[in-house]
Amino acid sequence: MTHKKSFFSWWIFIVCCFISMIGFGLLVNTIGLFFGPISQEFNVGRANVALMTTFQNAAAAIALLFAGKIMEKVNLRWLLTACFALITVSMLSLTFANSLVHFYLAWTIIGICQPIAITLSIPVLLSKWFNQKLGTVMGISLGLSALGGTIFNPIIAEVIKQFGWRGGFVGEAMLIGLILVPLAISIKPEPTTQYPAYGKAMRSSKKVALTGLSLKQALKMPVFYAVAFAMLALQFVSGSVQHISGHITNIGISPITAATVVSGVMIGAAIGKISIGYFLDKFNTKLVLAVYSLFGVIGWGGQAMLRESNLLILAAVILGLGQGVCLVALPYLIRQIFGEKDYSNILSVINMIGAFAMSASVYLIGLFFDQTGSYNLGWMINVSAFALSFIVIMITLGKKESANSDLENS
Structure with missing residues (x-):
């Protein structure tokens, strides 16, 4: 294999890292910064402004029903390019918004594009281009979302302070349009003979291990429903993270400490996502899942029982480590269990279940x-x-x- 050939898999990895940092880190993690300034300008409650994210999440959940099939049938280079371009245009249009309806429509469009451009693109691309080290590259790329949130939150906050919320949307649109659109154009949708995937493909005497299973076949397997349940349950957990700062202040601890606890969750999540991917490649899957699930149990149990600030911060980091199960281990397991044949479709269906659970958890925990x-x-x-x-x-x-x-012989 030439250096040029071997490099392209790693270029796909770099693209996925930027999608994670800017897609999750910017688009998803900074939206709360706009609620206050927009509510003041339009003289409405923050709940009315935040409703745009409800439209976004609902649209994303519904789009996940079809996203996997679309990604199978349409060239990924042009599909991702179109989605990022639509997100950019929707963002830019908000600089001319004169009513909340405009926000609702724009964020609905963003929500429709989000599953393909951000949620599914990273695991789908990496599963195509990495036969080995899949857990490691998936963990690193998804782990960078927390780094993106840490970097972009103060930057966008300062832009909004200096230029207003309209300037903030311009800044976000420019980052997406000038970075993610060109990167999407640069990818190859799948490996070729000239540009093969990294590592040797798994060899087996069983044809199903080489080609994978269809969604129809996966639906006949108990493990499909186990993974779907895990995604539902753990995305419910992910949605509840938004209430941690409220919990800390409710038990009589300062808002500054509450912010530190939330930062602890983000730090733990970044470490958890990166490390669990590496360990899934190196050690027994069941052992890794046991350890990181235990992190989740200990961390959330600590939030319920502890009342001392430093211990609460430690518990937050530990529960953050456990987030790696939902965000990295489950997409990795889906690829390992069901293969590449219908991976994007199976992943989109299971993610859709998780998306509804996350939306419900914010309300139910409250x-x-x-x-x-x-x-x-x-x-x-x-x-x-x-x-x-x-x-x-x-x-x-x-x-x-x-x-x-059994499925192979049927």
Whole structure:
């Protein structure tokens, strides 16, 4: 293999890192900075402004129903380019917004593009271009989303301070349009003879191990429903992270400490996503899942029981480590269990289930607080989510090989 040939897989990896940093880190993690300034200008409540993210998330969840099939049939280079271009234009249009309806429409369009451009593009591209080290590259690229959030939040906040929220949207649109659109144009949709994937493909006497399973075949396997349940449960956990700062102040600790606790979650999540990918490549999958699920149990249990600031920060870092199960291990497992044949479609269906769970969790955790005056019920549900997700995957994972044999012969 020539240097040029071997490099292209790593170029795809670099592109995925930028998609994660700017897509998740900028587009997803900075939207809250705009709520206050927009609500002041239009003289409406923040809830009315935040409704645009509800439209975004609902559109994204519905789009996930079709995103996998679209990614199978359309050239990924031009599909990603079109999605990032639409996101850029939608962002720029908001600089001329004179009503909240404009925000709702623009963020609905962004939500439709988001599953293909951001949520699915990274695992789909990496699964095509890496036969080996898939867990490592997936973990690093997805882990950079937290770094992106850390970098872009103060930058966009300063842009909004200096130039207003309209200037903030211009800044975000420029970053997406000038970086992600050209990067999308630069990719090759899949490996070729001239530009092969990194590493040797897994060889097996079983044809199914070489080609993978279709969604229809996957639906006949208990492990599909185990992974789907895990995605539902752990995305519910992910949505509840938004309430951590409220929990910290509710138990009588300062807002500054609350912000530090949230930063601890982000740091833990970055480390967790990067490290779990590496360990999945190096060690037994069940062992890695057990350790990181235990992080989730300990971290969320600590949030429910601890009241000392430093211990709460430590618990936040630990629960952040556990986030690697949902965000890296599950997409990795889906690829390892079901193969590449229908990976984007299977992943999109399972992610859709998770997207609805995440949307519901923000409301439900708040409802539990309103009813009980405490977030502890929500945190104990999160503990149970990690424990049950691990149990159901372990029970069904061992049956995968025999199920694959049955499907191959059917």
